[in-house]
Amino acid sequence: MNWYTTKDVNTKYIFPVALVVVFLILGGVYFIQSKTPEIVAVVVTPETATTTQPSTVSTTPSGYTSAEVAAHATRTSCWTSINGNVYDVAAWISKHPGGVDAILSLCGKDGTAAFSGQHGGQKRPETELAGFKIGVLTK
Numbered sequence: 001m002n003w004y005t006t007k008d009v010n011t012k013y014i015f016p017v018a019l020v021v022v023f024l025i026l027g028g029v030y031f032i033q034s035k036t037p038e039i040v041a042v043v044v045t046p047e048t049a050t051t052t053q054p055s056t057v058s059t060t061p062s063g064y065t066s067a068e069v070a071a072h073a074t075r076t077s078c079w080t081s082i083n084g085n086v087y088d089v090a091a092w093i094s095k096h097p098g099g100v101d102a103i104l105s106l107c108g109k110d111g112t113a114a115f116s117g118q119h120g121g122q123k124r125p126e127t128e129l130a131g132f133k134i135g136v137l138t139k
């Protein structure tokens with residue numbers, strides 16, 4: 001029988017070939033394992049950064065003093081405090097259905113009396129106001 005017949009190949013080469021295949025598989029597994037942490041690190045790091053940042057921001061309650069509110073008394077930087085909350089209403093000035101001046105009169109001040117006097121108990125103004133909240137009044 002010639003050396004290259006099927007039977008001959010089977011008996012002579014099956015073990016060394018199997019050995020090579022096993023080493024290749026082991027090498028492959030080792031390679032993947034050694035590379036995976038790097039790939040995971042690259043993918044996970046930005047995710048961790050983005051999830052950490054907002055949670056830090058949201059868990060830290062933003063408190064502002066009336067002095068800080070008073071520092072935002074212009075058309076372009078307009079804060080007001082209403083019922084113990086602080087609102088940045090600059091973007092609302094030009095949109096207010098009741099006019100620009102009504103909101104301008106609140107800039108840098110406590111607007112509780114003015115807001116309640118005009119809109120107390122009204123659903124839409126209160127919903128609108130809630131969207132501008134930036135924190136609570138501390139003093």
Ligand code: HEM
Pocket residue numbers: 089092096097098099102103106114115118119124125126128129
């Ligand atoms: C940041 C505080 C305020 C917010 C978020 C706000 C919001 C609103 C909203 C959403 C409306 C429309 C209501 C609707 O059509 O159902 C409105 C109308 C009006 N607001 Fe205000 N408002 C504020 C402060 C004030 C103040 C301080 C005054 C007066 C001093 C005022 C006077 C009016 C008037 C007169 C209207 C009626 C306009 C019309 O229908 O012709 N608002 N406001």
